[in-house]
Amino acid sequence: MPSPHYRIFFVHFGMNIKEIQDKLAKFAEERDWDQFHSPKNLVMALTSEVGELNELFQWLTEEQSSIKDDDSPKVDEIGYEIADIFIYLLRLADKLDIDIEVAVREKIEINAKKYPVDLAKGNSKKYNELDK
Amino acid sequence: MPSPHYRIFFVHFGMNIKEIQDKLAKFAEERDWDQFHSPKNLVMALTSEVGELNELFQWLTEEQSSIKDDDSPKVDEIGYEIADIFIYLLRLADKLDIDIEVAVREKIEINAKKYPVDLAKGNSKKYNELDK
Amino acid sequence: MPSPHYRIFFVHFGMNIKEIQDKLAKFAEERDWDQFHSPKNLVMALTSEVGELNELFQWLTEEQSSIKDDDSPKVDEIGYEIADIFIYLLRLADKLDIDIEVAVREKIEINAKKYPVDLAKGNSKKYNELDK
Amino acid sequence: MPSPHYRIFFVHFGMNIKEIQDKLAKFAEERDWDQFHSPKNLVMALTSEVGELNELFQWLTEEQSSIKDDDSPKVDEIGYEIADIFIYLLRLADKLDIDIEVAVREKIEINAKKYPVDLAKGNSKKYNELDK
Numbered sequence: 001m002p003s004p005h006y007r008i009f010f011v012h013f014g015m016n017i018k019e020i021q022d023k024l025a026k027f028a029e030e031r032d033w034d035q036f037h038s039p040k041n042l043v044m045a046l047t048s049e050v051g052e053l054n055e056l057f058q059w060l061t062e063e064q065s066s067i068k069d070d071d072s073p074k075v076d077e078i079g080y081e082i083a084d085i086f087i088y089l090l091r092l093a094d095k096l097d098i099d100i101e102v103a104v105r106e107k108i109e110i111n112a113k114k115y116p117v118d119l120a121k122g123n124s125k126k127y128n129e130l131d132k
Numbered sequence: 133m134p135s136p137h138y139r140i141f142f143v144h145f146g147m148n149i150k151e152i153q154d155k156l157a158k159f160a161e162e163r164d165w166d167q168f169h170s171p172k173n174l175v176m177a178l179t180s181e182v183g184e185l186n187e188l189f190q191w192l193t194e195e196q197s198s199i200k201d202d203d204s205p206k207v208d209e210i211g212y213e214i215a216d217i218f219i220y221l222l223r224l225a226d227k228l229d230i231d232i233e234v235a236v237r238e239k240i241e242i243n244a245k246k247y248p249v250d251l252a253k254g255n256s257k258k259y260n261e262l263d264k
Numbered sequence: 265m266p267s268p269h270y271r272i273f274f275v276h277f278g279m280n281i282k283e284i285q286d287k288l289a290k291f292a293e294e295r296d297w298d299q300f301h302s303p304k305n306l307v308m309a310l311t312s313e314v315g316e317l318n319e320l321f322q323w324l325t326e327e328q329s330s331i332k333d334d335d336s337p338k339v340d341e342i343g344y345e346i347a348d349i350f351i352y353l354l355r356l357a358d359k360l361d362i363d364i365e366v367a368v369r370e371k372i373e374i375n376a377k378k379y380p381v382d383l384a385k386g387n388s389k390k391y392n393e394l395d396k
Numbered sequence: 397m398p399s400p401h402y403r404i405f406f407v408h409f410g411m412n413i414k415e416i417q418d419k420l421a422k423f424a425e426e427r428d429w430d431q432f433h434s435p436k437n438l439v440m441a442l443t444s445e446v447g448e449l450n451e452l453f454q455w456l457t458e459e460q461s462s463i464k465d466d467d468s469p470k471v472d473e474i475g476y477e478i479a480d481i482f483i484y485l486l487r488l489a490d491k492l493d494i495d496i497e498v499a500v501r502e503k504i505e506i507n508a509k510k511y512p513v514d515l516a517k518g519n520s521k522k523y524n525e526l527d528k
Contacts, residue, residue: 040440044439059520124455
């Protein structure tokens with residue numbers, strides 16, 4: 001008689017936002033940094049990282065900005081700036097009990113309504129300037 | 133007679149970053165928006181959303197900024213601004229083939245070295261100003 | 265007989281924006297930097313300086329942020345960040361033939377209409393949220 | 397007989413920064429807004445205006461961004477955004493007793509040393525990356 005088989009699938013889909021948020025919360029707690037991490041301050045910290053991201057792109061042409069070059073130190077720098085912004089964004093959402101995934105999915109649906117394909121196609125107008 | 137099958141699925145769904153990136157790519161493609169989505173332009177679009185996030189916090193005290201109130205329209209607005217920033221961040225990373233999760237995990241490790249608990253505890257100094 | 269007297273008053277009121285703009289234009293020209301100074305790029309450069317200004321304030325309480333201390337190195341740093349933003353703002357306006365003074369004076373008048381004293385007094389609501 | 401008096405007034409009116417700062421201070425005082433205008437908050441308000449400036453440029457090519465067209469409503473909008481940033485910058489400096497003109501003139505000299513013509517010519521490298 002064949003033995004039963006136990007197939008255990010351990011499927012990891014995607015990034016575990018909550019796990020990273022917990023890691024960041026622990027990081028701050030160990031350093032007694034919660035006193036600094038008010039949502040208002042986190043917004044400013046995020047803004048300062050966004051400034052650094054701008055610095056990396058400010059003198060590049062659009063074409064230069066599009067080059068993917070794994071060996072370029074600049075791509076690493078960009079990756080870390082994106083990470084910094086991401087980290088503050090997760091921390092801010094955590095502090096305010098905002099579920100990022102829910103917000104993102106809702107926002108994509110809102111955008112789909114604001115920018116219907118037939119009106120938005122091929123132009124960069126803001127939704128309130130689209131010819132309806 | 134077939135043996136019973138015990139399939140144990142241990143499915144962890146975190147946020148599927150790749151799936152959202154694909155959704156956003158399709159969204160842009162349908163609207164012929166790739167012509168506008170150079171990394172440089174995406175950084176500016178992200179910056180403009182960060183400006184809107186600042187607007188929501190600019191006159192709040194730190195204490196007021198910390199209030200979690202599900203019924204407040206402001207919390208919804210903040211959630212959508214976070215989503216907007218998140219969306220542009222994912223799109224930017226996608227355009228440059230940057231794996232956000234890898235970058236975030238590496239950056240957290242880098243930060244742990246830059247800010248050792250014993251030196252960073254209870255102060256908000258920048259790593260290069262910590263007394264070593 | 266008393267000699268006639270020639271009184272020459274050389275009164276300099278205020279900052280000569282045009283003179284500074286010309287100085288900045290010459291600075292860029294000597295370095296062959298006009299190729300980088302498109303208005304779009306100048307906006308990003310300005311944004312990057314604004315990020316640095318945010319960094320100086322991000323962990324301060326509002327009260328700490330209000331301290332004027334001439335001997336503090338931080339006040340010098342803030343001064344130079346303000347100068348950096350100011351410089352890019354002047355350069356951007358120059359590139360687009362925008363008269364900053366005219367724009368500022370018009371904007372103050374517009375704001376006076378948007379925020380009438382009796383409605384705006386003591387609150388920080390945006391003009392479109394004022395109870396009219 | 398009194399000698400003729402030749403009084404030659406050579407009056408140069410640049411922008412009177414102090415006069416505008418006083419106007420803005422009065423504007424805030426009349427509306428009881430000083431409670432909101434901590435330097436920290438003013439930095440966030442300035443940032444939010446910088447976000448709006450980014451929005452106006454985000455999808456433009458560099459070439460499109462360089463067009464000066466007095467009849468374009470966009471140029472007016474850009475002018476007012478520059479004015480908004482300028483206004484918050486003046487207010488911030490006023491609150492911290494920072495003399496913008498002095499800071500700007502000093503910063504231009506610092507930049508001249510950081511970016512000597514022979515090293516900086518024709519490239520957009522940051523001063524600490526210039527080949528010396």
